[in-house]
Amino acid sequence: MYEIADTFIPAGDRNALPLERAKLGLVVDEGLRLLRGAIETVVTSLNRNATVEFEPADLVWAEVGARVMVNGREIGQAGVFSEAIRRKLDFKDLTPCGAEIDFEELMSLKAGAIKIRPIPRFPAIERDLSIVVPEETRWADIAKAVQAGAPAELEDVQFVDIYRGKGIAPGSKSLTLSLRFRDEDGTLTHETVDAYQAAILASLKTAVGAELRT
Missing domain, CATH: 3.30.70.380 (Ferrodoxin-fold anticodon-binding domain)
Known part of the structure; x- marks a missing residue:
């Protein structure tokens, strides 16, 4: 499941208007492997040369969290929803995972010339x-x-x-x-x-x- 919507982040000045950012939200119920694959597919469809990495991070809403990094720059967060959130939403035996990606950062990825990576010589x-x-x-x-x-x-x-x-x-x-x-x-x-x-x-x-x- 996915959604693109505007989010509002409080500004440092209490009298200032909140910062508005468009975000891409993703939710899956089949584990982080599926979520990771979905994110990689979205990113590489925009730029086949992009390098996507998931760096472990402590997130308030996630039991297992990661920063979504593209070419060394953070564009969002992903993780397994915490037990408190699962109980609140009555997920029961499911292990739902979610991600929030900055839509502007995502769309700023520019496709360049296609680079071919060598196939590993030895198996993993x-x-x-x-x-x-x-x-x-x-x-x-x-x-x-x-x-x-x-x-x-x-x-x-x-x-x-x-x-x-x-x-x-x-x-x-x-x-x-x-x-x-x-x-x-x-x-x-x-x-x-x-x-x-x-x-x-x-x-x-x-x-x-x-x-x-x-």
Whole structure:
């Protein structure tokens, strides 16, 4: 679901008129992967050379949040709605995600000459890692811990899912991350990636008290 509408931001001077900005709002109920894909599709349809990145961030309205960066510039925010918002809107068992993109920033992207990126010579290995952490643990801290324990071969890390319920102790939550590894100089073995994943898990355990969900 999407909508383009004007938003009004209070100005610094209480006597001044609020700042008016057009925003693109997106909401999906199938996780951050789908939301990320939708945002990337919108951006690259305007500029095929644009680089879209999602930087972990603490957002008031999101349990797992990120800044939407295009070519190094922030154009919006995205994330999983907080539990308080899900309860208020009666989402029940759904895990809805949303994004707000500055429409003027989006439309300012200018299409240039098409650049062809080389196809990687060696395949990537993807792993899903499910961990249990204290309820108050922030996604930004988890992402930071992953990077602290990650090798240079970690190409990407993405939030996949969050779970509370049977098998998870009260006061805790389970998060699933997707890790993608690639060596530009050779083919990775599963044994090597096992060691990389173990190092990342050790970093998560030290930084945020994470435990592997089995």
